[in-house]
Amino acid sequence: MSKWHFVTDGFVKNNPTFVLVLGMCPTLATTTSAMNGLEMGLATMFVLILSNIVISLIAPMVPDKVRIPVYITVIATFVTVLQLLMQAFTPSVYETLGLFIPLIVVNCIVLGRAEGFANKHNVGESALDGIGVGLGFTASLTVIGIVREILGSGSLFGWKFIPGDGILAFVMAPGAFLVLGYLMVLFNKYLAKK
Amino acid sequence: MAAASTLKNMAVCLTVVCLICSAVVGAAYAVTADPIAAAAQAKTTASIAAVLPAFDGTPEQGSIQVDGVDYTYYKAADAGYAIISTTSGFGGALTLMVGVENGGTIHNTAVLSHSETPGLGAKCTTDASFIDQFKGFNPAERTLTVKKDGGDLDAITASTITSRAYALAVSNAVAVYHKLTEGGQSNE
Numbered sequence: 001m002s003k004w005h006f007v008t009d010g011f012v013k014n015n016p017t018f019v020l021v022l023g024m025c026p027t028l029a030t031t032t033s034a035m036n037g038l039e040m041g042l043a044t045m046f047v048l049i050l051s052n053i054v055i056s057l058i059a060p061m062v063p064d065k066v067r068i069p070v071y072i073t074v075i076a077t078f079v080t081v082l083q084l085l086m087q088a089f090t091p092s093v094y095e096t097l098g099l100f101i102p103l104i105v106v107n108c109i110v111l112g113r114a115e116g117f118a119n120k121h122n123v124g125e126s127a128l129d130g131i132g133v134g135l136g137f138t139a140s141l142t143v144i145g146i147v148r149e150i151l152g153s154g155s156l157f158g159w160k161f162i163p164g165d166g167i168l169a170f171v172m173a174p175g176a177f178l179v180l181g182y183l184m185v186l187f188n189k190y191l192a193k194k
Numbered sequence: 195m196a197a198a199s200t201l202k203n204m205a206v207c208l209t210v211v212c213l214i215c216s217a218v219v220g221a222a223y224a225v226t227a228d229p230i231a232a233a234a235q236a237k238t239t240a241s242i243a244a245v246l247p248a249f250d251g252t253p254e255q256g257s258i259q260v261d262g263v264d265y266t267y268y269k270a271a272d273a274g275y276a277i278i279s280t281t282s283g284f285g286g287a288l289t290l291m292v293g294v295e296n297g298g299t300i301h302n303t304a305v306l307s308h309s310e311t312p313g314l315g316a317k318c319t320t321d322a323s324f325i326d327q328f329k330g331f332n333p334a335e336r337t338l339t340v341k342k343d344g345g346d347l348d349a350i351t352a353s354t355i356t357s358r359a360y361a362l363a364v365s366n367a368v369a370v371y372h373k374l375t376e377g378g379q380s381n382e
Binding site for chain 2: 061065066069077080081085096098172
């Protein structure tokens with residue numbers, strides 16, 4: 001059997017945002033523009049893939065009762081490394097996302113995949129799952145960001161095509177909930193049809 | 195599949211994992227420390243150049259205390275002062291580099307760091323209609339507060355708190371400039 005489904009499952013059937021409804025804090029907070037959503041998604045994907053790989057490798061050696069602290073330590077290590085790398089090489093991105101980079105540690109998607117998938121599967125499958133779920137998260141955040149940026153700022157990836165301020169509510173928290181809700185309806189309607 | 199949860203296993207496992215993780219973080223820090231410092235330095239140099247008129251030579255760094263707060267400034271003899279000024283914004287500290295020309299007119303301002311809301315207060319780094327108000331602003335003739343507070347500045351839409359913090363940071367920098375140019379006579 002092809003392993004491709006590990007990637008597509010994470011993208012569609014187990015889409016972290018629209019199906020599992022996990023990781024809502026960065027989803028709602030950082031998707032004020034398409035670019036922010038995309039960058040946040042990629043940062044999370046980086047951590048997700050690496051932590052999935054490492055956790056699937058060490059899972060057989062970790063006693064059950066301490067598995068959560070071990071996983072969190074591994075995840076926190078990757079997040080710290082990511083944070084340092086971003087500060088060093090992409091300082092402007094780091095400034096935009098700020099607080100939400102260290103918060104990836106407590107993102108339930110990352111721990112959820114570690115606990116729910118990586119510790120029961122081999123390295124290859126876990127890496128594919130990390131890529132799939134990471135891409136799913138990135139795509140979801142980017143789509144939410146695109147909708148909010150068009151409605152809220154009249155621009156797309158920073159390219160302004162409607163003059164003026166747009167509907168400000170969509171840049172703020174209420175707009176995040178509205179957009180997320182409607183996109184969730186559309187996504188699940190599409191899934192139900194299949 | 196997992197190792198038995200005996201006290202010894204758990205202690206060994208946690209110790210080993212923590213040691214390896216600390217080593218990884220330490221290595222990452224060692225590798226990135228220089229680029230991070232270089233990026234910060236490049237940013238400072240670029241901000242000084244951005245907020246002051248063109249000048250020759252390297253600006254001279256100094257620090258001064260005004261109203262119990264320490265300020266770092268860079269003096270470029272023929273251009274003016276670039277003063278680093280921090281106030282509280284909506285999401286945390288808002289740090290600006292404010293360029294004051296010799297004579298007291300503000301040349302330009304730049305945000306060094308902030309924790310404002312993306313899409314709202316964070317516009318203080320990109321919203322030209324807000325930032326450009328400070329270019330050539332003469333605090334002797336106009337008031338450095340937002341219109342809501344009776345001043346002459348338009349606030350960023352829906353980000354009054356950020357705009358106020360920005361204006362306050364600039365006016366603090368002006369106070370620093372006056373203290374610097376008084377030649378140290380003032381000791382209140």
